[in-house]
Amino acid sequence: MLNLTGLRKTFFAGTPNEVRALQGVDLNIEAGSFVCVIGTNGSGKSTLLNSVAGAFYVDDGQIQLDGKDITRWPEHRRAKLIGRVFQDPFSGTAPSMTIAENLALASSRGRRRGLSLALKGARHGELRDRVAAMGLNLEDRLDNPIGTLSGGQRQSLTLLMAGLLRPSLLLLDEHTAALDPRSADQVIRLTQEFINRDKLTTLMVTHSMQQAASLGDRVIMMDRGRIIHDISGVEKDRLRPEDLLARFDDVRRANQLDESAAEMLRAQYV
Amino acid sequence: MSLLIGSLTIGLILSLLAYGILISFRVVAFEDLTVDGSLALGGATTASLIVGGVHPVLATLAGAAAGATAGAVTATLHTRFDINRLLSGILVMTALYSVNLRIMGKSNIPLLTQRTVMDYADGLATFLFGDRSMLHVASWQASSRDVASLLLMLVVSSGVGLALFAFFRTNFGLALQAIGDNTRMTRALGINVEFMTTFALFLGNGLIGMAGALLAQYQGFADVQMGIGMLVWGVASVILGESLVGTKKIGYLIAGAVMGSVLFRLLVAIALRWGLNPNDLKLITAAFVFAALVLPKMLTRFPALNSFVQRTVGVLRKEPADA
Numbered sequence: 001m002l003n004l005t006g007l008r009k010t011f012f013a014g015t016p017n018e019v020r021a022l023q024g025v026d027l028n029i030e031a032g033s034f035v036c037v038i039g040t041n042g043s044g045k046s047t048l049l050n051s052v053a054g055a056f057y058v059d060d061g062q063i064q065l066d067g068k069d070i071t072r073w074p075e076h077r078r079a080k081l082i083g084r085v086f087q088d089p090f091s092g093t094a095p096s097m098t099i100a101e102n103l104a105l106a107s108s109r110g111r112r113r114g115l116s117l118a119l120k121g122a123r124h125g126e127l128r129d130r131v132a133a134m135g136l137n138l139e140d141r142l143d144n145p146i147g148t149l150s151g152g153q154r155q156s157l158t159l160l161m162a163g164l165l166r167p168s169l170l171l172l173d174e175h176t177a178a179l180d181p182r183s184a185d186q187v188i189r190l191t192q193e194f195i196n197r198d199k200l201t202t203l204m205v206t207h208s209m210q211q212a213a214s215l216g217d218r219v220i221m222m223d224r225g226r227i228i229h230d231i232s233g234v235e236k237d238r239l240r241p242e243d244l245l246a247r248f249d250d251v252r253r254a255n256q257l258d259e260s261a262a263e264m265l266r267a268q269y270v
Numbered sequence: 271m272s273l274l275i276g277s278l279t280i281g282l283i284l285s286l287l288a289y290g291i292l293i294s295f296r297v298v299a300f301e302d303l304t305v306d307g308s309l310a311l312g313g314a315t316t317a318s319l320i321v322g323g324v325h326p327v328l329a330t331l332a333g334a335a336a337g338a339t340a341g342a343v344t345a346t347l348h349t350r351f352d353i354n355r356l357l358s359g360i361l362v363m364t365a366l367y368s369v370n371l372r373i374m375g376k377s378n379i380p381l382l383t384q385r386t387v388m389d390y391a392d393g394l395a396t397f398l399f400g401d402r403s404m405l406h407v408a409s410w411q412a413s414s415r416d417v418a419s420l421l422l423m424l425v426v427s428s429g430v431g432l433a434l435f436a437f438f439r440t441n442f443g444l445a446l447q448a449i450g451d452n453t454r455m456t457r458a459l460g461i462n463v464e465f466m467t468t469f470a471l472f473l474g475n476g477l478i479g480m481a482g483a484l485l486a487q488y489q490g491f492a493d494v495q496m497g498i499g500m501l502v503w504g505v506a507s508v509i510l511g512e513s514l515v516g517t518k519k520i521g522y523l524i525a526g527a528v529m530g531s532v533l534f535r536l537l538v539a540i541a542l543r544w545g546l547n548p549n550d551l552k553l554i555t556a557a558f559v560f561a562a563l564v565l566p567k568m569l570t571r572f573p574a575l576n577s578f579v580q581r582t583v584g585v586l587r588k589e590p591a592d593a
């Protein structure tokens with residue numbers, strides 16, 4: 001389904017600010033699999049999702065989705081295959097357009113947009129049903145600007161929009177991190193519902209060990225631009241948040257060791 | 271009276287300019303400085319063609335097409351060659367000054383003796399008012415030709431406005447609106463932002479070129495200087511219109527652009543009547559735009575004054591219920 005081989009990405013290459021955000025990532029995800037991505041800050045999780053989505057081109061490596069090599073596809077072309085929800089609840093919707101208009105935009109994601117009326121009566125009704133099914137009581141506010149809604153409501157709608165035309169791949173980047181706990185729970189519930197219903201292949205970045213342990217069928221852990229743990233099958237089923245925290249501690253200790261070693265070398269040789 | 275009718279007519283002609291600016295500055299949020307050049311380009315192209323014997327309607331459309339091309343060039347400089355938006359517009363606007371001189375062959379083309387679209391106003395006047403050349407409404411007097419010109423431009427302006435409104439309700443038009451509202455989302459939804467921005471500037475400057483074409487025919491000449499200050503003029507109209515309608519819905523914004531354009535032209539006519547020196551006009555226009563941009567922010571620092579102004583403005587405009 002999604003096959004990543006040898007992905008590398010360096011920001012500000014050749015300058016003192018050089019960041020090697022991805023240092024050779026290989027990852028194969030089967031159709032219908034729901035993968036959680038965890039890792040410390042700056043470990044390259046967002047960079048991984050952004051390179052798959054096409055926010056920038058990778059320096060090296062290959063991205064295959066649905067049997068197509070999309071490595072050189074521009075972002076808007078990849079959108080045909082990929083649905084996305086961002087961390088910032090304000091990123092995923094157009095605030096001064098109405099809920100219905102936003103949904104209409106999403107309902108032709110990656111398709112040719114012609115000169116037919118965007119919100120015909122039938123389509124309006126269809127979208128209304130989809131909104132009603134979320135159970136957020138937003139179906140009577142379809143003609144209000146989406147900017148008047150709360151962050152949680154907007155994020156739920158973004159999720160609905162991302163899944164409206166069943167995408168080959170769903171990318172969620174800490175999509176509940178900016179929400180209050182109640183809204184976050186709600187969005188997670190909807191996420192699970194959508195993914196289960198449509199058997200969506202999903203990559204979800206999260207900082208919540210609780211989510212990583214309880215959701216999905218696979219967890220990958222990133223550190224310094226590489227995948228360092230890949231947990232699936234029975235091991236994933238038995239996984240508890242504490243196990244993941246322990247692995248984080250290992251990473252932290254190793255990184256500290258590295259830093260103190262580097263410090264020692266610097267003191268001796270520089 | 272003829273002064274009033276003349277102002278209204280020019281206000282309606284320049285509503286096409288306001289539409290164009292609405293599309294580039296508001297709908298796709300592109301600060302397009304091509305405007306002064308593309309308006310004069312529209313006038314220059316149309317005037318040259320009319321003098322060359324081309325049918326005035328065709329010549330007007332050619333003026334619009336010329337303006338549209340200029341807009342597409344500005345957008346291409348930005349999207350293909352990564353030139354800053356403002357600089358792209360400035361480059362094209364500057365180049366157009368020479369282009370316009372080339373097209374016209376001199377700095378001014380008179381059209382008074384030529385066949386122009388304004389001749390349709392004469393036809394309309396005869397059709398509506400027979401052979402009366404002066405109309406008497408209550409104690410007012412107006413020449414039937416002036417009234418017919420006004421009606422003609424009303425038809426053009428509202429026709430274009432309605433067409434734009436219909437366009438913005440299509441899938442394509444909706445995608446265009448989303449660009450200025452949230453670019454990141456539009457990319458994620460598979461909208462080709464570069465292409466759409468180019469289209470928006472093409473469309474916007476096409477309307478602006480058409481404004482230039484009609485203005486030249488109405489005033490009876492095209493001049494290489496006729497575009498100077500038009501950008502700020504259009505921005506002033508759009509801002510005025512926005513404050514009149516008080517919502518961001520595209521239909522209201524389109525209507526606002528017409529109202530702003532006409533109202534602004536009227537205010538200027540009144541100011542000139544009261545003895546404002548025409549040379550100061552551009553300074554005043556710029557000051558108006560400055561005030562419109564800065565005052566709302568300044569007001570928030572003085573709560574008492576702010577609430578007074580809000581109440582006053584609130585009386586002036588009835589807020590649409592769901593905005």
Ligand SMILES: Nc1ncnc2c1ncn2[C@@H]1O[C@H](COP(=O)(O)OP(=O)(O)OP(=O)(O)O)[C@@H](O)[C@H]1O
Nearest residue numbers: 011012019021039040041042043044045046047048
């Ligand atoms: N567009 C970009 N331009 C420059 N540097 C970037 C860009 N995106 C990411 N980086 C850098 O790449 C590194 C990895 O960042 P990334 O955002 O992928 O981390 P992350 O794992 O998502 O972290 P977090 O948990 O904080 O979101 C960081 O050092 C970051 O500063």
Ligand SMILES: [Mg+2]
Nearest residue numbers: 045046047173
């Ligand atoms: Mg991140």
